[in-house]
Amino acid sequence: MTKIVVVDNHGQFTHLERRALRDLGVDTELIDNDTNPEKVAADGVVLSGGPDMDRTGRSAEYLEENVPVLGICLGMQLIAEELGGRVGGGEYGGYADVTVDIVDDDDPLTGSLYPETRVWASHADEVKELPDGFELTAKSDVCDVEAMSDSDRDLYGVQWHPEVAHTEQGEEIFENFLAICETQ
Template structure:
């Protein structure tokens, strides 16, 4: 059975990420972000959201694993920051319902959501420049990088929260990620 580990960056929705993965039918565990990657057996890794880039523990070390990695909100920002992208303050903070335009309908993580979807997102901080090798795969009126992908390295991220009920088709995003891990 496929096993996906959620690395907990102290986000308020981390438990929902684990539940969404279990609902897709994979074995799931939530591990504290102080857990070294060498202690974790997984076919894929989700880097959860969270409140602060300074509290992400060993999360960036999971990028060196040879498994797909999916960053959600802070998790995506962490990927960008660790790999040479740039994170900055968003113009629109707080949680809100946002219409996201999918820019690449062939993208393995979010392409199936094209041409657009409604999501629940926070934009207090956001990726403002994707790292080398990444493609911006979604945008909105309030955020230029709602999603990014580097399929060659199996690294993916979304600014929004697919695990919450307010996000349309959020479960589909998790199903897409699981298919990358199988």
């Protein structure tokens, strides 16, 4: 059975990320972000959302573990910042229901949602510049980088929260990430 760990960055919806995976029949575990990645055996990693980049513990170390990684909100921002992208404050601010345009219908994470989907997202902070090797996979009127992928390294990120009921096709993001993890 495929195992995916959710690294807890203290977000208010983190427990829902684990539940969404569990509901798909995935062996999943919620782990503290101070957990040493070398002590975790998993086929994939979800870096959860959270309130503050200063409270991400050892999350960045999971990018070096050679397993697929999905960053959600703060998790995506952490991936971008750690790998040379740029994160900054969003113009829109707090949580909102947003229509997201999927710009790459071949992307393994978001492509199945093409051409658009409705999501629940916070835009207090957002990715302003993609890291090298990443491609833009989704955008909106609110945010230029709603999702990004580096399929060569199996690193993915979404600004929105696929784990909440307000996101129309959120379960599909987890299904797609599971498929990525199972092909490793």
